[in-house]
């Protein structure tokens with residue numbers, strides 16, 4: 001994997017997925033998750049900050065792209081429930 005794929009592309013996708021009213025939609029939808037959560041295609045973990053730690057007991061994030069997972073791992077350090085990346 002080249003430098004572009006490893007470092008630039010994940011941040012471009014992260015920026016694109018944060019544009020417009022997407023974050024406002026995340027803020028409305030994601031806090032409704034309850035219990036043990038499976039997020040398929042967690043990407044860079046942009047949803048993580050919106051899960052309600054009083055409702056989520058554990059989150060499993062699945063993503064085949066290891067370079068995306070690296071950013072999600074970093075964001076998972078800021079939440080108050082266990083996060084496992086697969």
Ligand SMILES: C[S@@+](CC[C@H](N)C(=O)[O-])C[C@H]1O[C@@H](n2cnc3c(N)ncnc32)[C@H](O)[C@@H]1O
Nearest residue numbers: 017040041042043044046047062063064065068
């Ligand atoms: C556009 S990103 C969205 C990421 C995140 N859900 C968000 O809302 O910001 C789509 C993600 O789905 C992942 N993906 C693609 N195919 C997948 C599959 N078969 N199973 C799980 N994740 C997959 C990609 O690697 C990418 O990280």
